[in-house]
Amino acid sequence: TELDSSDNTDSATVDAQAIDLAISKAVDNTAPNLGDNVSFTLTVSNTGPDAATNVVVTDQLPAGFTFVSSDGNYDASTGLWTVGSLASGASATLTIVATTTDSSAVTNTASVTAVQTELDSSDNTDSATVDAQAIDLALSKTVDNASPNLGDNVTFTLTVANTGPDAATNVVVTDQLLAGFTFVSSDGSYNATTGLWTVGSLASGASATLTIVATTTDSSAVTNTASVTADQTELDSSDNTDSATVDAQAIDLALSKTVDNASPNLGDNVSFTLTVSNTGPDAATNVVVTDPLPAGFTFVSSDGSYNSTTGLWTVGSLASGASATLTIVATTTDSSAVTNTASVTADQTELDSSDNTDSATVDAQAIDLALSKTVDNAAPNLGDNVSFTLTVNNTGPDTATNVVVTDQLPAGFTFVSSDGSYNATTGLWTV
Numbered sequence: 001t002e003l004d005s006s007d008n009t010d011s012a013t014v015d016a017q018a019i020d021l022a023i024s025k026a027v028d029n030t031a032p033n034l035g036d037n038v039s040f041t042l043t044v045s046n047t048g049p050d051a052a053t054n055v056v057v058t059d060q061l062p063a064g065f066t067f068v069s070s071d072g073n074y075d076a077s078t079g080l081w082t083v084g085s086l087a088s089g090a091s092a093t094l095t096i097v098a099t100t101t102d103s104s105a106v107t108n109t110a111s112v113t114a115v116q117t118e119l120d121s122s123d124n125t126d127s128a129t130v131d132a133q134a135i136d137l138a139l140s141k142t143v144d145n146a147s148p149n150l151g152d153n154v155t156f157t158l159t160v161a162n163t164g165p166d167a168a169t170n171v172v173v174t175d176q177l178l179a180g181f182t183f184v185s186s187d188g189s190y191n192a193t194t195g196l197w198t199v200g201s202l203a204s205g206a207s208a209t210l211t212i213v214a215t216t217t218d219s220s221a222v223t224n225t226a227s228v229t230a231d232q233t234e235l236d237s238s239d240n241t242d243s244a245t246v247d248a249q250a251i252d253l254a255l256s257k258t259v260d261n262a263s264p265n266l267g268d269n270v271s272f273t274l275t276v277s278n279t280g281p282d283a284a285t286n287v288v289v290t291d292p293l294p295a296g297f298t299f300v301s302s303d304g305s306y307n308s309t310t311g312l313w314t315v316g317s318l319a320s321g322a323s324a325t326l327t328i329v330a331t332t333t334d335s336s337a338v339t340n341t342a343s344v345t346a347d348q349t350e351l352d353s354s355d356n357t358d359s360a361t362v363d364a365q366a367i368d369l370a371l372s373k374t375v376d377n378a379a380p381n382l383g384d385n386v387s388f389t390l391t392v393n394n395t396g397p398d399t400a401t402n403v404v405v406t407d408q409l410p411a412g413f414t415f416v417s418s419d420g421s422y423n424a425t426t427g428l429w430t431v
Helices: none
Strands: 021-027 037-046 052-058 065-070 080-086 091-100 105-113 125-131 137-143 153-162 168-174 181-186 196-202 207-216 221-229 241-247 253-259 269-278 284-290 297-302 312-318 323-332 337-345 357-363 369-375 388-394 404-406 428-430
Touching: 021 052, 021 105, 037 052, 037 080, 037 105, 080 091, 137 168, 137 221, 153 168, 153 196, 153 221, 196 207, 253 284, 253 337, 269 284, 269 312, 269 337, 269 357, 312 323
Parallel strands: 021 125, 137 241, 253 357
Antiparallel strands: 021 037, 037 091, 052 080, 052 105, 065 091, 105 125, 137 153, 153 207, 168 196, 168 221, 181 207, 221 241, 253 269, 269 323, 284 312, 284 337, 297 323, 337 357, 369 388, 404 428
């Protein structure tokens, strides 16, 4: 028989601790530009049923990110966020700011642990992937003719290529035509007023080409530069700009033509001197003087590369500031005034054509003199006086100069008198 049964029974209570932690990790921008900052947000929650103690989140930033800042008890060197205790139903949040340093996709993973038994560990880890965008655009600019004639059209070809690794968006090429060019046309979405070529998007490995036609308006060398931009980070900007220089060719040729005797006698030789000079600003090539001798002259000789059949003097090239001279000798064959005209041409644009032609007029002198002589009495008595009348006429076409009549009285006459400038001794009448 139990004297006291009150202490025959005893109990012990066990409250086994268990938790259900869950972590989520998100990033504010999964495709930032390389070098941009991103914000990772980590949220850890405890759905119980018990409180979690010594809660620690491990989030070591991988290569591809550089730590900037955090708003919680986060150690960037260890990657540990010491949360501490979380009651059942409680949660905690951490924000980590980091700079992207890798243009490939980088996954950042976080995990959470605590002292208590984890009822469901499947949600104790979470990740966020960031693919920082980067491109390598290259721009080339060429011109079909770097030395056109002033006033000619030239064609600029622009090619922009993207070697990636990512697609480029909002690709814009700036190519403002400078003074020295006048826009003619283009084959793409080019705005000649703003100088902008809106390319749009370029996938990695893709390229686009634009052609711009412009007229040259400046005879000095003009460099036209284009550049390209896009939304993404540029890995190598050294090839984002290119230039093409156009030196439009222009010359100022001047031709002078003189003759050594503008009033020779018909049948005499005259010498024409032609001088062609180039005051630039550029060298003149294929310089040719055209000087066909007109009717009224017969070619005799020249001292240069002159072809009397074609009338062409092939000068060749003349540097800026240079000149060349030609002499043509010809015989006059026409007694009327004859004008001989020469002109000069070259390959380049002529700045002032008013002095590209010059003339020399030769009026070869010729006359037609006629002399008549009469006597008043052809049968006088011996010893009588007789009167001789001499008349000289010039029917031209030109004026006769230094006209002299020779009338030497022969034996049988004795000079008595004359009414003009007659010299009885020499027999000369100086008309």
